[in-house]
Amino acid sequence: MKIALVYSSKAGMASSAAGRLPVEQRDEEDEPPPDYFAECDSDETIEAVRSALAARHEVIPIESDVRAFDRLRGAAPDLVFNISERLVGPNRESHIPTLCEILELPYTGSDPLTLGLCLDKSRAKEILSFYKVPNPGFWIVEPGAGVPEDVALPAIVKPLYEGSSKGIRDNSVVDRREDLIARVREVTGLYHQPVIIERFLAGREFTVGVLGNAPRYEVLPIVEIDHGLLPPGARPVYSYEAKWIWDTPDKPLEIFKCPASISAELKAKIEAVVVETCRILRIKDWCRIDVRLDERGEPNILEVNPLPGILPKPEDNSCLPKAARTAGYTYGDLILRVADEASARWNLAGGGRA
Numbered sequence: 001m002k003i004a005l006v007y008s009s010k011a012g013m014a015s016s017a018a019g020r021l022p023v024e025q026r027d028e029e030d031e032p033p034p035d036y037f038a039e040c041d042s043d044e045t046i047e048a049v050r051s052a053l054a055a056r057h058e059v060i061p062i063e064s065d066v067r068a069f070d071r072l073r074g075a076a077p078d079l080v081f082n083i084s085e086r087l088v089g090p091n092r093e094s095h096i097p098t099l100c101e102i103l104e105l106p107y108t109g110s111d112p113l114t115l116g117l118c119l120d121k122s123r124a125k126e127i128l129s130f131y132k133v134p135n136p137g138f139w140i141v142e143p144g145a146g147v148p149e150d151v152a153l154p155a156i157v158k159p160l161y162e163g164s165s166k167g168i169r170d171n172s173v174v175d176r177r178e179d180l181i182a183r184v185r186e187v188t189g190l191y192h193q194p195v196i197i198e199r200f201l202a203g204r205e206f207t208v209g210v211l212g213n214a215p216r217y218e219v220l221p222i223v224e225i226d227h228g229l230l231p232p233g234a235r236p237v238y239s240y241e242a243k244w245i246w247d248t249p250d251k252p253l254e255i256f257k258c259p260a261s262i263s264a265e266l267k268a269k270i271e272a273v274v275v276e277t278c279r280i281l282r283i284k285d286w287c288r289i290d291v292r293l294d295e296r297g298e299p300n301i302l303e304v305n306p307l308p309g310i311l312p313k314p315e316d317n318s319c320l321p322k323a324a325r326t327a328g329y330t331y332g333d334l335i336l337r338v339a340d341e342a343s344a345r346w347n348l349a350g351g352g353r354a
Contacts, residue, residue, distance in 0.1 A: 203293025
């Protein structure tokens with residue numbers, strides 16, 4: 001099968017027209033945030049995915065820049081393997097799947113609507129709340145607007161449209177209203193987008209990988225993020241510092257436990273809420289979902305990541321590959337499983353598991 005691998009490399013996004021700063025950030029003195037390219041794919045990841053697919057397929061690498069439409073149309077692949085997150089706009093993760101739908105090309109992963117809803121944390125939470133899936137209470141603040149008086153503290157402040165812990169710093173958890181106002185002002189000013197303020201849950205934190213499609217989702221072994229192993233004085237959150245600064249390949253931050261050491265009852269509760277979330281949001285092929293326990297020990301959905309991180313090296317502590325390895329998959333198995341799930345879903349010739 002001929003597969004187009006579409007990615008967003010750091011170099012490609014930096015040099016493309018789509019990689020420019022948003023209009024409101026183009027002042028000469030207005031630099032992008034230091035984590036601006038955090039969601040872009042490393043050359044190592046792109047090559048690892050390409051190599052995995054090439055074990056069984058012809059692979060055509062395509063950068064997700066402004067030329068992607070013409071390249072996809074010219075390549076006419078049987079399937080598009082999409083890992084592109086791009087850079088600009090609240091619907092950026094939907095760009096490549098939308099092009100695929102215009103060109104009538106089958107693609108891996110969730111559809112543009114699901115990708116857009118999951119990147120906009122408030123919209124995903126509104127839908128989950130309607131279906132009574134537990135998640136922390138939240139407030140949205142537009143740039144320049146005042147902070148609501150009824151925000152419950154402690155709270156955590158996040159950019160509304162970001163992933164990969166972008167904008168979530170060690171100081172994102174606030175206990176005082178003056179710190180809340182300062183952090184909201186800082187985040188809206190740096191990221192030029194609304195913020196979401198969530199009630200901070202102090203319980204244990206997990207991240208859960210899922211493969212497959214409804215009604216037969218496969219929940220991978222649960223990963224626990226042990227905040228007790230963060231540096232002394234650090235807030236109990238998986239922040240940008242924890243993900244990209246304190247955790248390095250030469251000195252890994254050993255805060256992940258997979259499988260998590262939890263009771264059978266808690267495991268069943270987490271798996272049930274994760275599967276229900278996937279069903280409600282119509283997740284396809286793969287996903288990683290962040291979960292945290294509230295004060296009653298009940299699992300709450302924090303975030304849904306339908307384009308999960310897939311760094312290839314074990315020491316990179318990328319949680320979906322970590323969970324897959326615990327389940328017995330190699331990295332290549334994981335990538336091919338996603339291609340097979342998509343092939344079967346699109347009824348492609350030779351689709352399904354090998």
